[in-house]
Amino acid sequence: MTREEFLNSMADLVELPRGALKGPEQLNAIEQWNSLAMISFIALADANNRVSLSPRQMMKCTTVSDLLQIAKVDP
């Protein structure tokens, strides 16, 4: 999955239009970034990159790019 595809999948799970996320967005500014979206993101990283994310690690992320980095999405 490319970075763009990953961003679009993340946009789907936080109920934003595809293309709305670029990376620098602050997670606390995304209204639908909640525990349910976290679970969907864990599933996304697991399914596509076989990366096992820890919720504690995710809580330290402040931007979308931070999340993509720990999910090992190619820059």
Added chain:
Amino acid sequence: MQAAISAIEYFLPQNVLSTSDLAAEFPEWSVEKIDGKTGIQQRHIAAENECSSDLAVNAVQRLFESGACQPDSIDFVLLCTQSPDYFLPTTACVIQDRLGIPTTCGALDFNLGCSGYIYGLGLAQGLISSGQACNVLLITAETYSKFINARDKSVRTIFGDGAAATLLRAVESESPFIGPFIYGTDGRGHQNLIVPTGGMRHPRTGQTAEPSEDEDGNVRTLENLYMNGAEVFTFTLSSVPESIERILKKSALAMEDIDLFVFHQANRYMLEHLRKRMNIPGEKFVVAMSHCGNTVSSTIPIALKHAAREGRLPNHSTVMLVGFGVGYSWGAALVRWSDLYQS
């Protein structure tokens, strides 16, 4: 002697909490969103005065009515519950009396959640193969709704109350019908799915009944059920594939040798993710929770009952059961389905 599953019945309380009811209470979540994430259309909720033993007695009475067994043939009662009628006495003792099961039977409760059915099968297999019992009633019964805050949609959308009763009979056979088993435990996760107060560690006080709101807007007190969904999901993603690997290795079988996979019915989203991750074909995978939600230790027997009713369990099928959850605790077992089963 070997233990064989010879009948399963279940009982759900009359009160129903539909997804439409929840969407009306939580307007930020639509019916489609709840259904899409959980795969649950309705949950049955015990009445105020309806306890685990009441659900259990009803489930077992259905076994008796089906002709699978009668009270006087039962020589052991195993009850898996985390919402017992009392701290003490043992709820299985109350059930023995209410059902008219002979006083010569053994009875015990064991406290496990979503892995409980696997552990119960292991206990029943041990009792029967060692000659300690011939007809074991394995009952799973929960009223988690009594722990759940009405304003906590994170758990209210998922859990439903219910009970299942499985009859395990001693059968002369060289090869086992149930097994091998694998088990797993990791108490480091105990705080991620917990009712924090009400036991001896943290007794209830005026303060424990004070509600607080989390960052997602869910309200609960320290006397309510708390679930850290993300942590539990992460645990599941590691424990389930590992359990499957271990049990296949122990049984010297491959994925292709398994005819049907019955996992704990946590929620459809999680099940579908696990199914795809493990490359399990849809026709070999059971999802049976839309009518009752996550009934904790009863989900596997309920799913087995539905699979049998739908003709998905022909004689000699090899079935893999996997339970996982609160504790953390997990386990898996293989079942060789037999024509001893009475549908």
